[in-house]
Amino acid sequence: MEKSAAREEREFAFSERDFQFLAQLVNARTGIVISDNKRDMVYSRLSRRLRALNLANFLQYCELVSDANGEDEMLNLVNAITTNLTHFFREKHHFEHLKKNVIEPLIKSRKRRLRIWSAGCSSGMEPYSTAMVIKNTISDISAWDAKILATDIDTTMLDRGTRGEYTMEEYNSIPPEYRADVSKNPNGETMQMSDNLKRLIAFKHLNLLESWQMKGPFDAIFCRNVVIYFDKTTQAKLFNRMANLIEPGSFLYIGHSENITQICDKFELVGRTIYQRV
Ligand SMILES: C[S@@+](CC[C@H](N)C(=O)[O-])C[C@H]1O[C@@H](n2cnc3c(N)ncnc32)[C@H](O)[C@@H]1O
Known part of the structure; x- marks a missing residue:
C-alpha cells in the first residue's frame, strides 16, 4: 500500500502543521528534538491521548495543549513522547x-x-x-x-x-x-x-x-x-x-x-x- 494511502486511512487527521507544532512544543519544553522521520511515531504515541480525550483530530489536540488550561495535558504529552528504554545493569x-x-x-x-x-x-x-x-x-x-x-x-x-x-x-x-x-x-x-x-x-x-x-x-x-x-x-x-x-x-x-x-x-x-x- 502507498504510504499516502495508509495516511488517508488513519483514524485521526494529522497535518504537517500539527506535527510541526507538536515537535516544536516538545522541543521547547523538554529539549527533545523530533526529526521529520518521527511523524508516524508521534501519531501512534499520541493517538491514545486523542481517544482518551474523545477528540476528533490532532488539530483539536494542538488547541488543547496550547490553551491556558492545557498544562495537565502537557504532562501526558511529555510522558507519551519520551523514550524510556532501560534495563538493570545496563553497561x-x-x-x-x-x-x-x-x-x-x-x-x-x-x-x-x-x-x-x-x-x-x-x-x-x-x-x-x-x-x-x-x-x-x-x-x-x-x-x-x-x-x-x-x-x-x-x-x-x-x-x-x-x-x-x-x-x-x-x-x-x-x-x-x-x-x-x-x-x-x-x-x-x-x-x-x-x-x-x-x-x-x-x-x-x-x-x-x-x-x-x-x-x-x-x-x-x-x-x-x-x-x-x-x-x-x-x-x-x-x-x-x-x-x-x-x-x-x-x-x-x-x-x-x-x-x-x-x-x-x-x-x-x-x-x-x-x-x-x-
Ligand atoms: C532512554 S531513557 C534512559 C534511562 C537510563 N538512564 C538508561 O540509560 O537506561 C531516557 C530518559 O530520559 C528522560 N528525559 C528526556 N528528556 C528529559 C528532560 N528534559 N528532563 C529529564 N528527563 C528527561 C526520559 O523521560 C527517559 O526516561
Whole structure:
C-alpha cells in the first residue's frame, strides 16, 4: 500500500502543521528534538491521548495543549513522547567502575557520605542497580549517609520506580550476586525491590532544562541515553551545569553512543563512556 494511502486511512487527521507544532512544543519544553522521520511515531504515541480525550483530530489536540488550561495535558504529552528504554545493569562496566573507583575509596576514607544522581532514570532500573552495588559493597550501610537522587521528566516512569515492581524478564538482567534484596511478589509473577533498596533512593520529578534545587556535590552522576535526543547546544549547557555539581576527581557516566569531548571541557575521558571532572 502507498504510504499516502495508509495516511488517508488513519483514524485521526494529522497535518504537517500539527506535527510541526507538536515537535516544536516538545522541543521547547523538554529539549527533545523530533526529526521529520518521527511523524508516524508521534501519531501512534499520541493517538491514545486523542481517544482518551474523545477528540476528533490532532488539530483539536494542538488547541488543547496550547490553551491556558492545557498544562495537565502537557504532562501526558511529555510522558507519551519520551523514550524510556532501560534495563538493570545496563553497561555493566559502569557499575564495576563505580564500585572500584567511587565506593571502595569512600569506604577507605571513612567519610561515610555518598551521593549519586541518576539523571533521566526512567523506570528506576538504573538507580536500583546502583543501590544494589552500594548494598553489596558497603557492609555497614545503615551507618552511612548514602542517597541516590533519581530524576526524570516522565511521571509514569517515576511512579514505576517508586513502586519498585518489575517483571521477571526485567529481573533476569540483574546479575545473581546482586539479587539479595529482590523478592517475588505474592502474585507470583512480579519481582519487588526491598525497602532497604528503596530507602537509598529518592525519586523526584525534574526537567533537566529547568532549574535544579540540589546543591551536590555528587560523587558520581549517571546521565545515560538522555542527551542523545537533545541538540548539541542543549547538551553542552547540561554538562556544564552538571560539572558544577561534582567535585574534581568525581565521575560522570554517559550512554554508549554519546560523547562529550567536543562539547564540554570540564570532563576528561578516563574509560569507555566514563568521564572524570577535571
Ligand atoms: C532512554 S531513557 C534512559 C534511562 C537510563 N538512564 C538508561 O540509560 O537506561 C531516557 C530518559 O530520559 C528522560 N528525559 C528526556 N528528556 C528529559 C528532560 N528534559 N528532563 C529529564 N528527563 C528527561 C526520559 O523521560 C527517559 O526516561
